[in-house]
Amino acid sequence: MSQETILIGLAGVLASASPLIFAVIGETLSERAGVINLSMNGTILLAAMGGFAVAYTTDNIVLGFLGGMLIGALVALVVAFASITLQQSQVAVGFVLALTCRDLSYFLGNPYMGLPGPRLQALPIPVLSDIPVIGQLFFRHDVITYISFIAIFLAWLWIFRTRPGLMLQGIGEKPAAAYIRGANVNVMRYVYTIIGGALIGLAGPAFSLATRAGWMGTISGLDGFGWIALSITIFGGWNPVRGALGAYLFAFLQWLGLVLQPVLTQVPSQVLQVAPFPLMILTLLLVNIGNAEWVERTLAAMPESARKIFSKILRAMRTSPPAALGVPFERD
Amino acid sequence: MNVELKNIHKHFGSVHANKGINLNIPTGTIQGILGENGAGKSTLMKILSGFIQPDSGSEVFLDGKPVVMHSPADAIKYGVGMLHQDPLDFPPMKLLDNFLLGLPGGIFPNRKEATQDFSLLAREYGFTFDPENYVDSLTVGERQQLEIMRLLFLGARVFILDEPTTGISAGQKEKLFATLKKFPEQAMTVIFVSHKLEDVESLCDRVAVLRGGELVGETQPPYVTSKLVEMMFGKEITLGERQPVQTGGVVLSMKNVSLEDVRMKVKNVSLDVRAGEVIGLAGMEGSGQGMFIRACSGLMRPVGGRIELKDKDLTGKSYHTFKRAGVNFLPAARLEEGLVPGLNLTEHFILAEEPKGLFIDRMMGQQLAEERIKSFNIRGKPHSTVESLSGGNQQRAELALLQSPLSLVLLEHPTRGLDIESVIYIWSKLKDRCKTDGAAIIFISSDLEEILQYSDRVLVFFNGKVSAPLDAGKTTVEELGQLIGGKGWADKGEAHD
Numbered sequence: 001m002s003q004e005t006i007l008i009g010l011a012g013v014l015a016s017a018s019p020l021i022f023a024v025i026g027e028t029l030s031e032r033a034g035v036i037n038l039s040m041n042g043t044i045l046l047a048a049m050g051g052f053a054v055a056y057t058t059d060n061i062v063l064g065f066l067g068g069m070l071i072g073a074l075v076a077l078v079v080a081f082a083s084i085t086l087q088q089s090q091v092a093v094g095f096v097l098a099l100t101c102r103d104l105s106y107f108l109g110n111p112y113m114g115l116p117g118p119r120l121q122a123l124p125i126p127v128l129s130d131i132p133v134i135g136q137l138f139f140r141h142d143v144i145t146y147i148s149f150i151a152i153f154l155a156w157l158w159i160f161r162t163r164p165g166l167m168l169q170g171i172g173e174k175p176a177a178a179y180i181r182g183a184n185v186n187v188m189r190y191v192y193t194i195i196g197g198a199l200i201g202l203a204g205p206a207f208s209l210a211t212r213a214g215w216m217g218t219i220s221g222l223d224g225f226g227w228i229a230l231s232i233t234i235f236g237g238w239n240p241v242r243g244a245l246g247a248y249l250f251a252f253l254q255w256l257g258l259v260l261q262p263v264l265t266q267v268p269s270q271v272l273q274v275a276p277f278p279l280m281i282l283t284l285l286l287v288n289i290g291n292a293e294w295v296e297r298t299l300a301a302m303p304e305s306a307r308k309i310f311s312k313i314l315r316a317m318r319t320s321p322p323a324a325l326g327v328p329f330e331r332d
Numbered sequence: 333m334n335v336e337l338k339n340i341h342k343h344f345g346s347v348h349a350n351k352g353i354n355l356n357i358p359t360g361t362i363q364g365i366l367g368e369n370g371a372g373k374s375t376l377m378k379i380l381s382g383f384i385q386p387d388s389g390s391e392v393f394l395d396g397k398p399v400v401m402h403s404p405a406d407a408i409k410y411g412v413g414m415l416h417q418d419p420l421d422f423p424p425m426k427l428l429d430n431f432l433l434g435l436p437g438g439i440f441p442n443r444k445e446a447t448q449d450f451s452l453l454a455r456e457y458g459f460t461f462d463p464e465n466y467v468d469s470l471t472v473g474e475r476q477q478l479e480i481m482r483l484l485f486l487g488a489r490v491f492i493l494d495e496p497t498t499g500i501s502a503g504q505k506e507k508l509f510a511t512l513k514k515f516p517e518q519a520m521t522v523i524f525v526s527h528k529l530e531d532v533e534s535l536c537d538r539v540a541v542l543r544g545g546e547l548v549g550e551t552q553p554p555y556v557t558s559k560l561v562e563m564m565f566g567k568e569i570t571l572g573e574r575q576p577v578q579t580g581g582v583v584l585s586m587k588n589v590s591l592e593d594v595r596m597k598v599k600n601v602s603l604d605v606r607a608g609e610v611i612g613l614a615g616m617e618g619s620g621q622g623m624f625i626r627a628c629s630g631l632m633r634p635v636g637g638r639i640e641l642k643d644k645d646l647t648g649k650s651y652h653t654f655k656r657a658g659v660n661f662l663p664a665a666r667l668e669e670g671l672v673p674g675l676n677l678t679e680h681f682i683l684a685e686e687p688k689g690l691f692i693d694r695m696m697g698q699q700l701a702e703e704r705i706k707s708f709n710i711r712g713k714p715h716s717t718v719e720s721l722s723g724g725n726q727q728r729a730e731l732a733l734l735q736s737p738l739s740l741v742l743l744e745h746p747t748r749g750l751d752i753e754s755v756i757y758i759w760s761k762l763k764d765r766c767k768t769d770g771a772a773i774i775f776i777s778s779d780l781e782e783i784l785q786y787s788d789r790v791l792v793f794f795n796g797k798v799s800a801p802l803d804a805g806k807t808t809v810e811e812l813g814q815l816i817g818g819k820g821w822a823d824k825g826e827a828h829d
Contacts, residue, residue, distance in 0.1 A: 163441050166433045170422055177420035180383075181434025182405030320424055331383075 007136045009255055015141050017244075017251035018148035019044070019206035023229035024236060024243040025155045026199030030076070032159060032238055033192035034172040034324045037079050038094025040200050041226025042101025047071040047204025048222055049109035052215045055205070056117040064118070065144070065205045072201015073194050075101060080193040084186050087328040102223065112215045119213035120144055144210050151199075155240035168192060172322030175329035185329045203229070228277065235281075235288060237319025242287075250280050287317060333411055333489035333521050334359045335380070336393040342375050342386050349375040350386070351545040357523065359395075360516040364536030365525045368564055368751035369722050372545040373525050377492050380523070381414035382407030394490070405434075413488030417495045419475040423468035430467050431482055453481050457511060471617070473504030480511065491515065492523045497531050498749050501616045501778060502813055509535050527564075527751045529557055530781065565753060580607030582642075583739050583772045584628065589637035591623045596796045598623055600637070603791070603801065605740070607770040610763075612787030612804065614780060614812050619793035621776050625742050628774060629661035630654030642739060658739030658771070662746065666726045671718040677701050677729060678714040684733045704732040709757065724754035731761050738765060743775040747782060759786050780809045794818050 023040060030037045037043075047068035055064025075097060082093040120142040129139040138149070159165040168188070170178035175185045207222055208215055228250060236243030253276035261272055289295055295314065299307050335357040342350040350372050357363045367373045378384045380392065382401035392399055394410055401407040404414065422430050431450050432441050450463050459477045467475065476496060483491065491512070497505050512535065515522050526532050532539055533555045540550045541563040549563045584605040591598040598620040605611055613621040626632040627639065630651040638647045641657045651661075663669040671680065681704060682697040701714035710728045712721050718729060727750060734741065741762065747755040763786075766773055777783050783790055784804055792799040792815040799815060814820045 162439045163432070163435075163437060164439065166429055166441075169425070169429075170433050173422045173424065174420065177422060178434075180404035180408075180414075180420055182403070183434070323424075 007133065009259065010252075011137050011140060013248065013251045013255050014137065015145045016211045016254070017247045018145045019203040019211060020225060020229050020232065020247035020250065021148045021152060021244050022199050022206055023203040023226065024232050024247055025151055025240050026072070026196040026201075026203070027230060027233040028155065028159075028196070028236070028238050028240055028243055029168075029199065030193045030196030031233065031325055032168050032172045032322055033189045033196075034175065034322055034327065034329070035080060035083055035189055035193045035196075036090045036094060036326050037076055037193060037197060037200065038091055038230070039075050039079055039097035039101060040094075040230055041223065042098040042105070043072050043075045043197065043200050044203045044207070044226045044229075045105040045220075045222055046075070046101040047201040048208040048220065049105040049112065049204070049215055051205030052117055052208040053109070053112050055209055056112060056115060059118065061118045061120060061209055064209050065202065068203075068205035068208075069198040069201045071204070073198040076193045076197020076200070077190075079197070080190045083326075084189050084193075084328065090326050098226065106217050109215050109217055113217050114214070117214055118209065120210040142210055144206050148206075152240050152244040159240065169322070172324055175324050175327075179329070179331065189329075200226075200229075228280065231281070234321070235285075237288075238322065239319070242319075246280070249283060250276055253279050288319065289314075289317075333519070334393075334395050335412075335490055335521055335523070336396075337376070337380070338391040338393065340376065340379060340386050340390040340392075342379060342384070342390070349545050350379070353542075353545075353547045355540055355547060355550075357521055359521055360519050361537045362512060362516060362522040362524060362535055364532040364539040365523060365542060366527065366529070366532055366539055366560060366564055367542035368527055368753060369724060371542040371564075373542050374494065375545075376542070377414065377494060377523070377525055380407075380490075381412055381492055383414075408483070408486050408488060411487055411489035412492070413483035413486065413490065414492040415476060415479050415483070415494065415496055417498060419472065419479050421467055421475055421479060423466075425467055426463065427461055427465050427467060427470075427478065428463035430478065431463070431485075435486070449485065450481075453485055457481065457484070457514075471500070471504065473500035473508065476500065476504075476508060477511070489519070490521045490523065492525065494525050495527070495749070496524075497526065497528060501816070502780065503616075503817060505531075529560055529752075532560075533557070561752065564751075580770055583607050583609075583770075584774075585638075585640040585643075586628075587638040587640070589627060589634045589639060591620070591627050591632060592635045593623060593632075596620050596623060598793075598796050598798060601798050602637075605772045605774065607739075607772055608766055609789070610766075610773040610775070610787045611801070612783035612790045613774065613776045613793060614778075614783050614790055615793030615816055617778065619816075620796045620798065621791075621793040622744070624791075624793070624798070625661070625744060625774060625776055628740065629659055629742050631661070655735070658735070658737055658769075659742065660734050660738060660740070661742040662727075662730050662744065664744035664748065664776075666723070666730065667719055670730050671726060673719040674717060676715045676717050677705065677710070677712060680718065680729065680733060684735065708732040708761065723748075724750045724758075727754065727758055728761075731758065731765075734765065736769065738769040738771040741766070741771055741773045743773065745777055746775055747777070747779070755782070780812050783812070784809065792816060794821065797821065 023044060027037060027040060050071045051064040051068030054067035055061050078097060079090065079094055082088045083090040122140060122142050125139040129135040159168060167178060167183050170181065171183055171185055171188055179185050212221065232243055232246040232250065236246045257272035257275055261269055264272070299311055302310065337353055337355045340350050340353040353376060365373050379386045382404045392401070399410050401410060401412070422433065428443065428447060428450060432446050447463050454461050459481065461478065467478070470478065496508060500508070512522050524532065524536055538550065538552045539555065539560065541548050541560065543564060543566060551560070582604045586601055586603045588600045588602055590600055601624070613624065615621050623632055627634050630646065630649060630653060633648055638645060640646065641654070641659065644657065646654060646657060667673050678697045678701040681700045682692060698714055705712065705714065708728045708731060710732065711725050718726060721729065727746065747758060750758070762773060765771065787804045789801040790804050790807060790812065791801055792812060794816060795818065
């Protein structure tokens, strides 16, 4: 393979990961506030179909993206209402929504099957796109991919560097403590669940109007991305940057599967297509190895100096879920 | 700041939790609020800290001005801050983030300035904290200090402390009290809520006693303990004399037992425990006593040595083997490890019984529950879930679940958070059981008075070191305190019984 093909391939990896990135960031915000939005897989499909339908009917691609976000926000509103106001199980509600939204998208999307619709065009950034390698990798994408880059940074900045973000962490960690520090816990949970839902919804048109343009019903190949985004959120430690790296890794593994297919002819092509999923899980498990007890024990046996370095690295890698994830908050 | 409570009433449904409480707390005093569990202390403090609103007609005055506080965040604006029993902080966060969280200011906090504020404040009050450290690496006592700092920074002039000495070591208690004693000089008011008489007596300038939702009396030093107790319970209660030891044969025999986990090594402990004997384990939390008691229960496998129970070698055997041999373990976390939240009392008793057949005999369970509830004086119904019971009643339920016959009872903080009446009741039940079954007791407690009162011999743990067994009748709180703090070990040696 020439350097050129590799660069184009890698740039493609960055672009094709953008829907996953929106979904992961959306879910991260929601879960950081303590609400699991398990409807993600269905939401993405419904938003992909809906976004495509809106863009096709109005011939306005921006409206298509906004439509997808609105669908995501509405589904999230149902999740929020059921779990915060009615205090029902977030898992049960989310799961049912995931199935319902998926089937709804196939049913409602029938009239739009296979229609040639609008597609977001690449928008190379002048000057920057001419930089060798970097320009090719980062600055020859469509708008939605650029937005995905910015979203990673903004989400990270918001959660870890701003006061409201700190409060967001508090709400998901120990709502009672956030409450005594002045937070209106349930209102904020609504807000973050809905914003998170809108971002998850954005993943839909990011597929159907950009990376995998068009609506193909059950053979769109989008079913499953919501679940993988959910696991990337978890293994990404509820950190947008780590989550984004996970999404890129997943997209990279998928690309690798395609590239290797002609080389490894003796391996059935299905294996290469499915391989990214287990490989992903394996990698993420390795990243989170610091949580295991035997690692701690091994560490204890190490000499003082080495142990300090290792435990610092492990501490930085270690993640724990927001302690109040899925737990309703009642004043007193 | 002067705090005045006038005619405070609070109803929860049909329960009248506060019945017209009037209390004036002058500026610069340390006010103690005493009362047994359910006396209405927490309700009153939740009202004062803005957590809940009192019934109409109740009035709160701060420095003479009437105030209505809608939330804890509102209360702190008026200068009222509360330190909760379980510190309301964020364990996985860095100290600095935990400190910053909720402080007013723009979108982007100035971390450098906050670090300076934090360090300055820490120095002023003699605390040592690294702002880049994580909260979950601190002890409960340190987390309290952290909360106090935060409240000070927010401008608290009235400090409410809810049972702050539960779960902290003696040294940390001393430090906490020293800090609190400095507050009155700065015209701050401290309200210290507790059911521990010795704490209230040693710290407070004045004491108000609550019973059944009413203020039953106020006193000032010198305090007469028996009078305080009488006010708390409406009757006189005495701890009773120490019972002389009447020991039988060896129940538990440990020979050169060594234990190891990630943090700690306990080496070569030898000890014989006889029937009817009570062994108290003292030491700072995490000094090795937890490992020791888990080894006795079969939950932790020793790396060396032998553990025998009534001459049967049980070394390396499972928890269930120990349990069949009559060893029962009541861990500190009642709801997490001891009981099953969500199940009611009847179901607990059914679970603890030897199963007969596949199906549940509800009738038998119901009967059993009624019987045990009566004989163990549990305030609850057979269908009450365990989490709905108060701490004291949960502990009674655990005692009612002890198997029979019994050879060794292991308890971790058996009376933590309980009022004196429950403490006395639980110990008398425990000792009765031991007498009738010929069992021995080993228990961990951070309350040295409790250790001296109820045990026959004491083992002190310090950083994995174990003292030789001390005769509880001959040692003192001071001596134990020294050993716990790591002093005076040279002449105590290690346990080779």
